[in-house]
Amino acid sequence: xxxxxKEQIKALKTLCTKIRIEIIQMLLAAGSGHTAGPLGSxxxxxxxxxxxxxxxxxxxxxxxxxxxVVVSCGHYAPAYYAVLAYAGFFPIDKLKELRSFGSPLxxxxxxxxxxxxxxxxxxLGEGLSQAVGMALALKMNHKKNHVFCLMSDGEQDEGxxxxxxxxxxxxxxxxxxxxxxxxxxxxxxxxxxVLPLEKLADKYISFGWETMEIDGNDxxxxxxxxxxxxxxxxxxxxIIAKTIPGYGVKFMENxxxxxxxxxxxxxxxxxxxxxxx
Amino acid sequence: xLKNGIKETIFLEKAKRETxxxxxxxxxxxxxxxxxxxxxxxxxxxxxxxxxxxKIRFPESYVEVGVAEQNLVGVAAGLAHLGKIxxxxxxxxxxxxxxxxxxxxxxxxxxxxxxxxxSHSGLTVxxxxxxxxxxxxxxLMRVLPNMTVLSPCDYLEARRLTLLAAEWQGPTYxxxxxxxxxxxxxxxxxxxxxxxxxxxxxxxxxxATVAILATGPIIYKALIAAxxxxxxxxxxxxxxxxxxxxxxxxxxxRIGKNIGKVVTVENHQKAGxxxxxxxxxxxxxxxxxxxxxxxxxxxxxxxTAEELLEYYGLGAKDIIAAVKRILNR
Numbered sequence: 322x323x324x325x326x327k328e329q330i331k332a333l334k335t336l337c338t339k340i341r342i343e344i345i346q347m348l349l350a351a352g353s354g355h356t357a358g359p360l361g362s363x364x365x366x367x368x369x370x371x372x373x374x375x376x377x378x379x380x381x382x383x384x385x386x387x388x389x390v391v392v393s394c395g396h397y398a399p400a401y402y403a404v405l406a407y408a409g410f411f412p413i414d415k416l417k418e419l420r421s422f423g424s425p426l427x428x429x430x431x432x433x434x435x436x437x438x439x440x441x442x443x444x445l446g447e448g449l450s451q452a453v454g455m456a457l458a459l460k461m462n463h464k465k466n467h468v469f470c471l472m473s474d475g476e477q478d479e480g481x482x483x484x485x486x487x488x489x490x491x492x493x494x495x496x497x498x499x500x501x502x503x504x505x506x507x508x509x510x511x512x513x514x515v516l517p518l519e520k521l522a523d524k525y526i527s528f529g530w531e532t533m534e535i536d537g538n539d540x541x542x543x544x545x546x547x548x549x550x551x552x553x554x555x556x557x558x559x560i561i562a563k564t565i566p567g568y569g570v571k572f573m574e575n576x577x578x579x580x581x582x583x584x585x586x587x588x589x590x591x592x593x594x595x596x597x598x
Numbered sequence: 599x600l601k602n603g604i605k606e607t608i609f610l611e612k613a614k615r616e617t618x619x620x621x622x623x624x625x626x627x628x629x630x631x632x633x634x635x636x637x638x639x640x641x642x643x644x645x646x647x648x649x650x651x652x653k654i655r656f657p658e659s660y661v662e663v664g665v666a667e668q669n670l671v672g673v674a675a676g677l678a679h680l681g682k683i684x685x686x687x688x689x690x691x692x693x694x695x696x697x698x699x700x701x702x703x704x705x706x707x708x709x710x711x712x713x714x715x716x717s718h719s720g721l722t723v724x725x726x727x728x729x730x731x732x733x734x735x736x737x738l739m740r741v742l743p744n745m746t747v748l749s750p751c752d753y754l755e756a757r758r759l760t761l762l763a764a765e766w767q768g769p770t771y772x773x774x775x776x777x778x779x780x781x782x783x784x785x786x787x788x789x790x791x792x793x794x795x796x797x798x799x800x801x802x803x804x805x806a807t808v809a810i811l812a813t814g815p816i817i818y819k820a821l822i823a824a825x826x827x828x829x830x831x832x833x834x835x836x837x838x839x840x841x842x843x844x845x846x847x848x849x850x851x852r853i854g855k856n857i858g859k860v861v862t863v864e865n866h867q868k869a870g871x872x873x874x875x876x877x878x879x880x881x882x883x884x885x886x887x888x889x890x891x892x893x894x895x896x897x898x899x900x901x902t903a904e905e906l907l908e909y910y911g912l913g914a915k916d917i918i919a920a921v922k923r924i925l926n927r
Contacts, residue, residue, distance in 0.1 A: 391676075432708050440679060441708040447700055450669045454676020454684075457661060461637070461682070481700070484669035491664075 324548055325373055330541050333371050336407065337363045337540060338596055341569045343403040343416060345592045348583035351420040354428070357566035357579040358473060359400035361504045361538070365471060365562055366397075366404040368543035369500075374551045375469060379409040382436040388466050389439055389455050393448020394473035394502065395429035396581075402426055402435070410437035446479025448472060449499065453485050456497040456557075467551055470499045475507035478516050483528075490529035495556030498547065502537060504566040508580050525559040537562025570595050599801050600821070603786025608818070609825065615778035616753035618815065619717045622774055623648025625760025626685055630656050636764055637677055639663060639686040641670045646776075647687035647717045667693045668700050674712045675704035683711060683764055690716030690732030694771065698738050705769045706742040713763050714739070717774040720814065720865030721893065721910055722903035724777060731898040736813075737870025739771040740843040746791065747843040749773040749813040749872070752782045755840055758789045766791055775865075777903045779815035794846040798824045798836035806835040808921045809853045812863040813839045813872045816912060820863050823917035834921060842872050845879060854884040859927070861889045861920045865912060868892035887927045889920040 325333065340363050348354045369375050369390055376388045392401050399419060406413045411425075418424035425434035429443030442448050452470035459466055476482050489497055503521065505512050512518050525532045531553055535542040543562060550558040566580070567573030570592040573584075584592055600606060607613060630636045630652055637659040638652045644662065653660040661677075663670045667688055674684035686693065694701055694714055705712045719732045740747045746768060750756035756774060763770045788795050798821055800806050810820045820836045827834055835857060837849060853860060860880065862873030873890030880886050893910050907913050 440675075441703060444699060444703050447668075447672050447704050450672020450700075451676035451679065451704055453669075454673035454678075455680055456676075457673065458677045458680035458682050461658060462680070481668040481672065484663070484666035485672065487666070488663055488669055488673065492661075 323373060325544060330544070333367055334540055336371065337367050338569070340367065340400065340403045340407065341596050342593050344399045345584060345589050345596070347399050347403065347416050347419040349586065349589040350417050352583055354399055354420060354583045355396040355581055356583060357506060357573060357576065358394065358502065358504065359397050360570060360573065361564040361566045361568045362397055362400050362502050363568070364538050364540045364543050365500055365502060366400050368540060368547055369469060369471070370404050370408040372544035372547055374547040376466070379436070382410060386466060389468045391440055391448045391452040391455070391468065391470040392430060393442055393470055393476060394445070395442030397471070397473070398428065398430050401430060405435065405437040408437070411435060445473070445476045446481040449482055449485035452497060453489050453494065456489070456494045457492060459496055460492070467496050467498060470497070472499060472501050474501055474503045474505065474512050474518060477501070477518050477521065486525070486528050486530070489557040493556065495553065497557040498550040498560065499557065500560045500562050502564055503561050504564045506566040506575070506577055506580055508577070510577050522561050531556060531558040532561065533558070534561045534563065537564035538568050599798065601796050601799050602788060603784045604782055604797055605784065608780055608782055608821070614781045616781060617775060617778050618750050618753060618756035619648045619774045619776065621750065621753035621756030622715060622760050622772065623651050625757035627651045627655055629761050629764035630659065633683065633764060635681055636683045636685070637661065639670055639674055639684055641665055641667050641688045641692065643688055647715065649687050667697045671697045671700045671712065671714065672704050675708060675710045678710035678712045683713070685713045685715055687715035687717065689718040689730060690735040690773065691718070691730055694735055694738050695732060702742055706744045709744050710769065711767060712769055714771045715774065716771065718776040719773045720775060721898045721906040722775055722777040722865060724903050724906065725900050727900040728897040733867045733893050733898065734870070735773060736842055736864070736866050736872055740875060741870070744769050745843065746770045746841070747773070748791065748840060749842055750840055751815055751817045751838050752779060754781060754783045755789055759791070759840060762789070762791050773814065775815055780818050782818060782821070789840065792841050792844050792846060794837050794839045794849040796835060797821060797838050798834070800833040800835070804833055806833045806857050808834045808859045808861060808924055809857045810834055810836045810861045810863060810917065810921070811839055811876060812836065813842055814865055816863050816865045819907070819912065819914045820917055822914040823921065826914065826918055827921060832921065832925070839872065842875060845875055847879060850876065850879050851884065854880060854886050858886050859924045860886060861891065861917065861924060863891045863912070863917060866892055868894055887924055889924050891916060891920055
């Protein structure tokens with residue numbers, strides 16, 4: 322699939338802002354949830370679902386020839402759900418149900434609840450293992466589809482993640498592309514204070530992965546990196562996407578206290594005003 | 599007397615023995631020949647979990663993940679998502695021991711058709727000692743929604759249940775043993791997931807006074823106990839529960855109403871295990887006296903299987919004593 326044009330990228334940037342406003346409204350309605358991570362990851366989700374590299378069919382979400390997106394960081398649910406809705410998997414109107422009783426928009430994504438959600442996630446460090454299993458299944462079936470896996474940087478603390486990193490290298494999974502949302506923030510503080518991850522790119526390189534480092538809040542960079550990674554003849558590929566947690570809402574940016582809480586009415590209003598400027 | 603196609607020769611000194619894990623390994627190979635979607639995963643224990651035969655026959659459907667059990671079950675969940683039928687094998691202490699939360703989230707809640715195979719369960723692991731003796735795995739697995747729990751009593755039943763598990767939809771746990779145990783069942787013995795089977799019952803439709811319910815190869819001790827008890831004119835019924843979850847409630851109701859006294863036997867902790875599951879049923883719906891034989895909130899140790907079963911109170915004489923106790927209640 323081809324790269325989007327300049328005009329298309331411009332339109333997608335407007336979509337990113339719209340998604341951010343949607344996230345704030347969803348979190349306000351829900352009264353709880355994660356704010357900073359989802360806001361910072363919008364370009365990654367939009368890049369995946371609108372950048373042309375991931376093949377999907379909203380009228381047949383489980384189509385055999387689809388590419389698979391595994392969202393390992395389940396706490397990014399608000400951004401994930403909003404982008405799925407705007408991509409056409411389910412009505413945008415449903416987004417206001419986030420975290421409410423009986424809704425398919427569970428606090429953390431659950432397979433079978435919402436079209437487009439491939440797997441259940443929330444407990445950290447489990448998505449990559451599943452993505453590796455899916456990539457192996459595609460290889461066994463001689464299929465050309467790709468598996469994309471989005472991870473948070475906090476998930477790099479998990480031993481389970483590195484078990485999967487080793488195995489992906491062993492089987493030379495050139496059909497596996499990972500994006501790591503490198504926002505330097507986890508629930509108790511910065512990643513380098515909680516458990517230093519640097520040099521993260523070097524770690525992936527030494528584990529045998531193709532590695533790219535990009536500005537994850539620059540939509541064009543994300544889209545280009547995804548296309549490049551998908552077309553690599555070798556793999557697996559890790560895209561380390563540097564982002565700002567809370568991106569777009571100045572008073573939320575780089576603040577650990579916005580990792581795991583939702584805005585109140587006054588904060589939401591202020592955030593939406595900033596995003597609309 | 600023995601029922602259900604089981605022959606008197608099982609009591610001979612030289613009765614044939616084989617491990618349930620060998621039965622699993624052969625069943626897995628047959629399952630692979632029957633359905634090419636069957637895949638196998640090992641965490642560096644290919645030979646001792648008996649996945650080896652499958653690996654040699656179907657190398658392209660085999661995944662070796664290394665000593666990384668969390669990844670073992672996560673990768674299995676991913677394979678199942680695209681229609682594979684993965685059997686993920688390790689020692690029960692490591693999986694489902696170490697992998698419990700991954701199984702909970704990525705297999706049970708996610709409802710993926712993965713078969714978790716836990717070998718080296720129970721005290722009968724023997725000389726490796728307590729670190730390698732899984733005494734908690736039934737409890738860990740039966741508490742998870744969507745999970746089916748299988749615990750074969752011998753080599754042949756393990757082989758047949760493995761084949762059935764490959765056709766069974768949904769997360770399944772198969773509990774296996776390290777040690778060679780007597781061959782009890784024959785091809786004439788009924789074997790079906792979710793169905794308990796009587797292995798011993800009084801002759802000429804006489805009434806049993808106690809029912810002994812057992813899961814796993816330890817049922818052999820219950821059969822020896824039944825034979826001994828008969829010498830003292832005590833008639834019992836011995837029932838094999840190869841499926842711990844879902845429990846065969848039809849059989850439990852029949853036993854509860856017709857016999858009314860139950861001894862359970864398992865090579866597992868009493869807390870949360872098979873006897874515990876049976877008592878959850880009876881205490882709520884049909885209160886009757888029960889004796890639960892299992893490991894009493896302790897860890898194991900090194901020793902031979904026989905030494906350990908005797909020390910921890912799981913020998914035939916302990917079953918006989920429990921039957922006599924319950925007769926006086």
